[in-house]
Amino acid sequence: MSEKLLMRGNEALGEAALKAGCQLYFAYPITPQSELPEYLSRRMPEIDRVFLQAESEIAAINMVYGAAGAGVRVMTSSSSPGISLKQEGLSYIAGAQLPCVIVNMSRGGPGLGSIQPAQSDYFQATKGGGHGDYHLIVLAPASVQEIVDLTILAFDLADKYRNPVMIMGDGLLGQMMEPVSFPDRSDVVLPEKPWATTGYTGERPKNIIRSLELQPERLEAHNQKLQEKYADMIATQKRSDEYLTDDADIVLIAFGTVARICRSAIDMAREKGIKAGLFRPISLWPFPDESLAKLGDKERTFLTVEMSCGQMIEDVKLALECRRPVHFYGRVGGIVPSPEEVLDKIEQIVAGRCEA
Amino acid sequence: MQYEFIFAGFGGQGVLLMGQMLAHAAMDEGKKVSWIPSYGPEMRGGTANCTVIVSERDIGSPVVGSPSCVVAMNLPSLDKFEDVVKPGGVLVINSSLVTREPKREDVTVVKVPATDMANELGNVRVANMVALGAVIEATKVVAPDSLVAALKKNLPPHRQNLLPLNREAIDKGRSSV
Amino acid sequence: MRLVFDRPQSLADVQTHYCPGCTHGIIHRLIAEAIDELDVADRTIGVAPVGCAVLAYNYFNLDFQEAAHGRAPAVATGIKRALPDRVVFTYQGDGDLASIGTAEIIHAANRGEAITVVYVNNTVYGMTGGQMAPTTLPGQKTTTSPYGRDTDLAGYPIRVAEMLSTLVAPQYIARVAVNSAPNIQKAKRAIKKAFEIQVNDNGFALVEVLSTCPTNWGLTPEKSLRWLEENMIPYYPLGDFKVPKEVE
Numbered sequence: 001m002s003e004k005l006l007m008r009g010n011e012a013l014g015e016a017a018l019k020a021g022c023q024l025y026f027a028y029p030i031t032p033q034s035e036l037p038e039y040l041s042r043r044m045p046e047i048d049r050v051f052l053q054a055e056s057e058i059a060a061i062n063m064v065y066g067a068a069g070a071g072v073r074v075m076t077s078s079s080s081p082g083i084s085l086k087q088e089g090l091s092y093i094a095g096a097q098l099p100c101v102i103v104n105m106s107r108g109g110p111g112l113g114s115i116q117p118a119q120s121d122y123f124q125a126t127k128g129g130g131h132g133d134y135h136l137i138v139l140a141p142a143s144v145q146e147i148v149d150l151t152i153l154a155f156d157l158a159d160k161y162r163n164p165v166m167i168m169g170d171g172l173l174g175q176m177m178e179p180v181s182f183p184d185r186s187d188v189v190l191p192e193k194p195w196a197t198t199g200y201t202g203e204r205p206k207n208i209i210r211s212l213e214l215q216p217e218r219l220e221a222h223n224q225k226l227q228e229k230y231a232d233m234i235a236t237q238k239r240s241d242e243y244l245t246d247d248a249d250i251v252l253i254a255f256g257t258v259a260r261i262c263r264s265a266i267d268m269a270r271e272k273g274i275k276a277g278l279f280r281p282i283s284l285w286p287f288p289d290e291s292l293a294k295l296g297d298k299e300r301t302f303l304t305v306e307m308s309c310g311q312m313i314e315d316v317k318l319a320l321e322c323r324r325p326v327h328f329y330g331r332v333g334g335i336v337p338s339p340e341e342v343l344d345k346i347e348q349i350v351a352g353r354c355e356a
Numbered sequence: 357m358q359y360e361f362i363f364a365g366f367g368g369q370g371v372l373l374m375g376q377m378l379a380h381a382a383m384d385e386g387k388k389v390s391w392i393p394s395y396g397p398e399m400r401g402g403t404a405n406c407t408v409i410v411s412e413r414d415i416g417s418p419v420v421g422s423p424s425c426v427v428a429m430n431l432p433s434l435d436k437f438e439d440v441v442k443p444g445g446v447l448v449i450n451s452s453l454v455t456r457e458p459k460r461e462d463v464t465v466v467k468v469p470a471t472d473m474a475n476e477l478g479n480v481r482v483a484n485m486v487a488l489g490a491v492i493e494a495t496k497v498v499a500p501d502s503l504v505a506a507l508k509k510n511l512p513p514h515r516q517n518l519l520p521l522n523r524e525a526i527d528k529g530r531s532s533v
Numbered sequence: 534m535r536l537v538f539d540r541p542q543s544l545a546d547v548q549t550h551y552c553p554g555c556t557h558g559i560i561h562r563l564i565a566e567a568i569d570e571l572d573v574a575d576r577t578i579g580v581a582p583v584g585c586a587v588l589a590y591n592y593f594n595l596d597f598q599e600a601a602h603g604r605a606p607a608v609a610t611g612i613k614r615a616l617p618d619r620v621v622f623t624y625q626g627d628g629d630l631a632s633i634g635t636a637e638i639i640h641a642a643n644r645g646e647a648i649t650v651v652y653v654n655n656t657v658y659g660m661t662g663g664q665m666a667p668t669t670l671p672g673q674k675t676t677t678s679p680y681g682r683d684t685d686l687a688g689y690p691i692r693v694a695e696m697l698s699t700l701v702a703p704q705y706i707a708r709v710a711v712n713s714a715p716n717i718q719k720a721k722r723a724i725k726k727a728f729e730i731q732v733n734d735n736g737f738a739l740v741e742v743l744s745t746c747p748t749n750w751g752l753t754p755e756k757s758l759r760w761l762e763e764n765m766i767p768y769y770p771l772g773d774f775k776v777p778k779e780v781e
Contacts, residue, residue, distance in 0.1 A: 006379055006380050023615065024615055050614045050615075052614060054640075055640035056636055058604065058607070058636070059604070060607075062600065062608050062637070063611035063614070064611060065600070065604075066607065066608035066609060066610060066611025066612040066613075067611035067612065067614060068611070069608075069612065070611065070615035070616050072615045074611070074615070088601055092601050096599075172392060172418070172419070176390060177376065177379060177391035178391070178415075178418075179389060197612065198578075198616060198619070199575050199577065199578065200574065201575040206595065206596055208596070208598075208599070209597070209598040210590065210598070211599070212587060212599055260416050260417050260418060265417075267416060338420075338421040339416070339417045339421065340421045
């Protein structure tokens, strides 16, 4: 690991992508992630890599498609409205089975919304977003160091599965500075990509990157193949973290920035004698339902906290199979909940003043 | 032990940099740190603030409702943040630009004429370092040497000549407490 | 006995799905001939559009990527930037390039991406059943302009070659037609030149090819060739619109 550096989330993400072997980056400016393209526009030419500012989000994701199909590690980033524009491309990329990394430093919506942090793109990221039966792996870091670690993991998982991987941050994580260190990856050998379009020399069958399959039976078979891949992800790629859950009477569920806020609220609650704990999904898709279900084996109450009107709570309820009460607290519009207001909600629930 | 700071002022007063330098110094002392800016559509001339947390243990929320220290570099910042300082906390005021007395009586008020002192040093732009000197003297969050070392490490090469001036500014701020 | 005429190596020996009398097949052949003559097949990557040529990847012995509708220039940009020593071309129709993909083609051209664009203009959306395209001629009847294209309502046909030739970066922009043997010869020269520009000068080149759509025009293949000559060429004049500096 390198020495500790104090870096912004957006910039640390860019550097992590370079460490992971990202050769090309295509993006369009949008707040609150513009430090990422700005950083990479400085760094990539220094190390003979390609930074290109695209004419639109749509062009950027399709450049990613082309470069991923050519067999190199590639990334794009944006924030909510721009991610919406990329959905067509994401569906094609998933259909054509191309590895790439997409970053969403999400902000308040719907529509143009605001530039302040939000988590209201959860449904879009985890349930589809574009057309067709497909999934992204969605990773949600909660610190700048985790941004680094998960970005590197994202590139590896993308190649492993030939599937797009999304880093789901929010405006606050992108803007925040924290100490980070970077792993030394100089001896990492990247996987071969014999399927890439690099020129047909006759030594292999010609390679075609496509999602079109006009024969229904063949398209169905292609979908089944994709589903097998997703089943493997569900079996092996669920990630979560827990804080003080062992003896907890009330377990908060939150990801990203909000998980950090909940941790502080939990510390405050414990000072007041309330046994609270935190379950933090790191992979939003696949959702870590089994670990959460285990917590539901014991008699306790759950509280989902999100910067949305209640999106992840649906997966929480599915995981707990209605065995336990699940409360919700959410702020939207770019408002970040404070630890004090989360604590207030915890106290209300414990006092029996809230209906789940 | 955890310290939470909000640094606030006009855009251009260097309030984001104050917070960053404090975070650098604390990190180099081996402490956990986080820094977040307010960010908005206004690029220049608006109000700016940042939140810095310095802690012995992993930092939970990087957002703070009631910080242990507020640094108000101008009057609008005092108006906005005076009420949120934790009781028993520290309120540092740039008395060169803040024209009213603070209302709070349950906090330690540190008045430092940062802008005037910076002008005396010949460069109004080091008012932020004067104030930061006062902050570290009042809170003891980091050692002065750590702050100077952080400046040295993080000033770009073409600004290294400003190091002695910044060091003077920090000392002046400390002595005003 | 000496073989004087054969299928180009880069053209696959398969039946195409194109309608009888459609000139896509001729254009495919011209591209394959150019690639063979330049001996770059083993390092050429094609990008197929959405439209009648959506299955173009089946008709060439080349690596291919299929792009979303209109996005071929962005996909080609991604490939070329990833593999700068490869030869990358897009094959796009008028709905793909001149309507839904206008942003992508203008900016790829404006960046001077070192790609070759073969732009096939037949004035209609062929694959979806002959709807009005941005290139449909004034008064021309289509399935979505049943009374003829009303320019008050739908504006005028876009002249892509002229429009893109106002940009600084593109090195070669030409318009050709494949309605007669002499015009096919000229089309061949232009397409080959458009690949040469990429291979030798690392520049952007686009050839607009006026093509027929007998099925959707409701004409016989022979009458279609005449209709192209009499109606399209007057509005879409043939020739070079931008040539490399040293040629000027």
